[in-house]
Amino acid sequence: MQIKSFKELAQAAASMEKKTIVAVVEAQDEHTLEAVTQCTKDGIISPLLIGNAEKIKEILASLGEKAEDYEIVQSGDFQESLRLAVDFINTGKANCLMKGKLETGQFMKAVVNKENGLMKGGLLSVVGLYETPAYHKIFAVTDQGLNTYPDLEGKKKILANAVKVMHAIGVEEPKVAVLSSVEKVNPKMPDAVDAGAIKEAYLAGEFEGCIVEGPISFDLATDPNSCRIKGYDSPVGGDADVLLAPDICCGNVLAKALTGMGSATTAGGVFGAKVPVIMVSRSAEASDKYYSIALAAYTAGKI
Secondary structure: OOOOOHHHHHHHHHOOOOOEEEEEEOOOOHHHHHHHHHHHHOOOEEEEEEEOHHHHHHHHHHOOOOHHHOEEEEOOOHHHHHHHHHHHHHOOOOOEEEEOOOOHHHHHHHHHOHHHOOEOOOOOEEEEEEEOOOOOOOEEEEOOOOOOOOOHHHHHHHHHHHHHHHHHOOOOOOEEEEEOOOOOOOOOOHHHHHHHHHHHHHHOOOOOOOEEEEEEOHHHHHOHHHHHHHOOOOOOOOOOOEEEOOOHHHHHHHHHHHHHOOOOEEEEEEEOEOOOEEOOOOOOOHHHHHHHHHHHHHHOOOO
16 A cells, blocks of 8 residues: 555554554653654554653653553663663564654664664665645655765665665655756766766666666756756656755755745654664654654564
8 A cells, every 4th residue: 555645654554453562762751752652542553661660650640641551661771771672672572663862872872783783784864754735745855864975885775775665655666866956967066976876776777666867956856847847858757756865964954944944744764774763853843753653663564
């Protein structure tokens, strides 16, 4: 089934017979628990709340929740919480990981630590899905929050992660736009050179289950009218499913422009590990947190 809206995403996650078990690390955070409890009540996830049990219970009570309705795992500090969460993932007790009240660096260090066994040999990247009235379907932007200036091989791995996410939500052959400010390879523009190399790799059969175009500008990737006016002919033109940014600056600006001025709702996560990883900003809209959890829950076990 192809997911065509975030409402469908939440409904599909809730209809899964086997609920995704989310290990929430240092769960004693009100913003985190607000989203987690709502998703739990809607049948989207089954959480394992790891951290300071007393504080977790206090926050649950303030949210009108009963502590006995949740599985709470006591830990002494964030390091123990991380160790417990990793054990739950590796033993199959949990199949999704979520950051609570701890620093991102501390959290991610545990994910990438080879001794913890959470990596699959690829590259971690942020994949954000966007739904906006200005576009005709859900689409992805990557990587807007983790890899700063990825090289060519890094961009290929970021592309692969995004394609897997799109496959997981039912897009059988996602159209990938490798973004630049131009449509032809310019040797003076590294992003255009990389984009051209990625398309060449696609034409050589390196990527399966997707269509890749690049270099391509944002307007040509998303606007059929621009394609007609400029005489641009590509199956990706005006219909991109994935927008691959050349670096974190472009990805971050694009993502914030979509949400800040484009009225976009978003759902995102970190992919490339053994399980989906949820890292939701405390300042994110409630809907963004909710749908990010739904995305992780629905894709867990599919990628």
